[in-house]
Amino acid sequence: GAGVSQSPRYKVAKRGQDVALRCDPISGHVSLFWYQQALGQGPEFLTYFQNEAQLDKSGLPSDRFFAERPEGSVSTLKIQRTQQEDSAVYLCASSLAWTQPQPQHFGDGTRLSIL
Amino acid sequence: RKEVEQDPGPFNVPEGATVAFNCTYSNSASQSFFWYRQDCRKEPKLLMSVYSSGNEDGRFTAQLNRASQYISLLIRDSKLSDSATYLCVVRKPSGGYNKLIFGAGTRLAVHP
Numbered sequence: 001g002a003g004v005s006q007s008p009r010y011k012v013a014k015r016g017q018d019v020a021l022r023c024d025p026i027s028g029h030v031s032l033f034w035y036q037q038a039l040g041q042g043p044e045f046l047t048y049f050q051n052e053a054q055l056d057k058s059g060l061p062s063d064r065f066f067a068e069r070p071e072g073s074v075s076t077l078k079i080q081r082t083q084q085e086d087s088a089v090y091l092c093a094s095s096l097a098w099t100q101p102q103p104q105h106f107g108d109g110t111r112l113s114i115l
Numbered sequence: 116r117k118e119v120e121q122d123p124g125p126f127n128v129p130e131g132a133t134v135a136f137n138c139t140y141s142n143s144a145s146q147s148f149f150w151y152r153q154d155c156r157k158e159p160k161l162l163m164s165v166y167s168s169g170n171e172d173g174r175f176t177a178q179l180n181r182a183s184q185y186i187s188l189l190i191r192d193s194k195l196s197d198s199a200t201y202l203c204v205v206r207k208p209s210g211g212y213n214k215l216i217f218g219a220g221t222r223l224a225v226h227p
Contacts, residue, residue, distance in 0.1 A: 031212065033215075035217075040123070040219070040220075041219050041220075042119075042202050042204075042217030042218050042219045042220050043159065043202075043215075043217045044217070045214060045215070045216070048212060048214070050212065055210065055211070055212065056209065056210060056212070056214075091158060091159075103161060104215060106158035106159055106160070107158060108157065108158050109158055111156075
């Protein structure tokens, strides 16, 4: 089905490397969210896009984290100079609109391991 | 203190048991409330919304007490397939959009 698609499914990187995680939202969905889920924890909000505009990046842990959605569809979360504490599952979710609360549809996530 | 608090469990129960999960939230501006289910290595999926009047979906009953900022989920006649992590989630307005705040989740293991 045409759900939220994330790639890669798994990513292993050495400490200090840069990584890029991709999210393909459901077609036509205006809102896009990124979450970080550490082991044994619930998803924690990272950032929110409304079309191509990044309206909230208050959850990004540091300036090493950067997200973009240049054409209002696909989004990329980039982490520079990765650290071991960045190891987590990164979830992307999209929803149809922002004017009224809409269900968020989640992708399977990218499991990032930093060695 | 986290904005949404849950007992982490795990809850180990036999098939057929009734199990209850509790959750508290700290932000009175929270508008909507949900229970999500997350299977191991899978994404969270919406189980049910929670309404002040209480609501039921088959074996699942959810309750909300706004005055005490407390949410509960009751599962009756537990099945093996109910084994998962149950996430308590609140939605609150945040700068023109609605943000989901997740609890850490409560693990349920149903055994034969």
